Every structure is written in C-alpha cells, then in structure tokens.
Amino acid sequence: MRTLVVGDVHSGLRALEQLMDRANVSPEDHIIFLGDYVDGWSTAVETIDFLIQIKDTHHCTFIRGNHDELCREWLLTQRENPQWLAHGGTATRDSYLGANRENWELHLNFYADLENYYLAKDNRLYLHAGYTNLKGIDFEYFEQSFYWDRTLWELATALSPDLKPADPNFPKRLTHYKEVFIGHTPISKLKEVPPQKAVNIWNVDTGAAFKGKLTMLDVDTKEFWQSDPVHTLYPGERGRN
Template identity: 50%
Template sequence: MRTLVIGDIHGGYKALLQVLERANVTKEDTLIFLGDYVDGWSQSAETIQYLIELSEKQQCIFIKGNHDVWCHEWLLNPEIENHIWFRNGGKETITSYLTNNFDTIAHLEFYKTLKNYYVDKKNRLFIHAGFSSMKGPANEVYLTNYRWDRTLWEMAIVMDKRVKKHSSLYPNRLKLYSEIYIGHTPTLHYDTDVPMQGINVWNIDTGAAFTGKLTILDIDTKEFWQSDPLPNLYPDEKGRN
C-alpha cells in the first residue's frame, strides 16, 4: 500500500513503537529503515528483537549504519575494545544486551544481512550516509562511505535550486537517482527536527539519538509522522548528549 522510510532509531524502542502507531502502519506497508538501530538510548537489543519480529510479518528493508557495524563487531567478539563506540552509545547497547536474553544467533544474522544500500523500481536510492563515486555507490572504492560520507548531503543542501537537472552544473552524483533518502546527519545540526530536502536528497535523521524525534515519511506523498522527543520518552537517560 505505502512505502515508508524510517530514520535513525538509536535504541529508542519506545519512539519506534509510538511512531509506527501514529503512522497507522499495517502489514501491507513496505518499511525501509535507514540504519543506526542501536547506540544511544537504553533499548538497543529490544529494538533489534522487535525489527526481527516485524520483518516476519511484513516487507522490511534494513540498511546498515555505522553504529550497527560497531555493534555487530562486538557481538562477534565481546572482548573487543572500541573506545570510540563505547563513548558514542556503545555502553548503553552493551548493557541492553547483557540485561536481556535474546537469541544472539538471530541478532547476528540480522546484522549480517543488513544492506549497504537499496534502489527501488522507481530508481530511488536509500543509503545510510552517502557515497562519493560519480558512478554511484556500486562503484564506491571506500565502502565505509556508505555509512560515513556527508559530502553528498552537504552538496545537496547548499545547491541553488535554480540549477535544473539537465544542466551541466547539476552534480553528477545527484543525476543518478530520481530521489535519494539518507540518515546519519541529524537535522538538529540545521536547527530543525523535521525531515529536510536538498534538491532530490531527503534527510530523515531528525535527531532521535539526541533531543530530536524519530520520523517516518511516506516517500510518495512526503507526509510524515514523528514520535515525541526522545528525552520525553526516556526522562531518566541522556541518550547521546
């Protein structure tokens, strides 16, 4: 019925349940998640468990975020020490896993099957962060760009909207797809907690890891729904602040 794209969750399980309800999501809807399911709020393991169960009921497409890579590496080797991850939400994720008794094998399979990016039948790209290759993400030399690149968004957000797609001045990267949907860069950096558009790039990360909200957007109508601000849902926690 609908194709809905969901921004970075960062362990905000309560926000996920709330926004799915507000968007009146049914099993007929296709859900595309842009990654960063963990790290931040206290319910990362619960979030992954719910997404696994949700994917058994309806079509879900899961993109891999940088925080998901870190968590996957830790699950594969719990003795690993990643101090950067630990300071950026990893501590809360570890606690979430240690205080729950979920099937680790099922969670490892979930992380293993996450996609680097997805292109639908209408040539719309879904990727966590971005890509730098002028020939598209399939030709990316540094695969970490899928999860870390911000140059695509930085270019799109400052472009003069008077430049048309057929113009030689229009960036080649943006010509490749009818639309591009990303997360990774919180819109809070631009003093807003709603989705942002730069030319044909849509940023759906509305700051759920911090003081913002979790967002679901209908990619055909551009209608969107949001959770409450995450600090209101987790008043005794700090998230990634």
C-alpha cells in the same frame, strides 16, 4: 500499499512503537529502515528483537548503519572501541550484557543480513549515509561509504536552489536517481525538526538520539509522522546528549 521510510532509531523502541501506531502501519506497507538501530537509548536489545519480529509480519527492508556495524564488531570480538562507547555504544553494551546470550546469535544474524542500499524499481535510492563515486552506487570503491559518508548531504545542502541538473556545474553523482533517502547526519541535535530535502536528497534523521524526534515519511506523498521527543520517552537517560 505505501512505501514508508524510517530515520535513525538509535535504540528508541518506544518512539518506533509510537510511529507504527501514529502512521497506522499495516502489513501491506513497505517499511524501509535507514539503519542505526542501536547506540543511544537503553532499549537496544529490545529494539532489535522488535525488528526481527516485524520482519515476519510486515514487508521490511533493513539498511545497514555505521552504528550497527560497530555493535556487530563488539558482539563478535568484545573489543571495546572508545569512540563507539563515547557515541552511544555504552548504553548498547550494557543492554547486551544484561540480555540472554542466545539473543546475541540471533542479533548477529540480523546485523549480517542488513543491506548496504536498496534501489527501488521507481529509481529511488535508500541508504544510510551516502556514496562518493560520480557514476553512482554501482561504481563505489569502498562499501563503507554507504554507511559512513557525509559528503553527499554536505554537497546537496551547499548547492544553490537555482542550480539545475542541466547545468554543466551540477554534481554528476546527484543525477542518477529520482530521489535519495538517507539518515546518518542529524538535521538537528538540539530541537524538533521535520525531514529536510536538498536538491533530490531527503534526510530523515531528525535527531532521535539527541533532543529530536523519530520520523517516518511516506515517500510518495511526503506526509510524515513523528514520535514524541525521544528523550522524553526515556526519562533520566542521556542518550547521545
């Protein structure tokens, strides 16, 4: 059984279907989705439908992303957040307005059941964005950090490669987990890039909402698969560009 982690999908169902095929994903594999399933391309409803379906046929863990929370809030209240609409929400709103309202309830249940993080038995941590507490996730004061924080990746990329965990200046919050897998902060919005490691943090958001590809990574071997550039799968659409 493989453990496969998937970066931010942003409604790119066509890219996700490519990855499932290219990685030859089987029901025995454990697929960990890092969140941000919507807000970007036009197939938001279809993307969530697909995820709900494979939950019944595959071993899946679904992490909560900030865009998933923004979408859930709109589904519950219909209040239009200008910031959400400007950052991919317009395509998601239009997708839902064209869908059967019975789907809304199923999707609200899906969003409500998302996990803020997943800590595996091998001490690998999976979450959408990050955490800020020096003692780790169990001591985080604000759960929104798990799907909004950008300082974890900023910290990891700012460190000198020569700084070791035994050094007294090494950041304490990076010492608690064998590896941490995140999305949320695109490595690039303008070009195709591989997943990137900084210290023990792996960023798997390779810009699928923009000009990049969607990525799936085998956490043990670090082999990875990528879709075509997602914008080429949605000709005539802007995504979040």
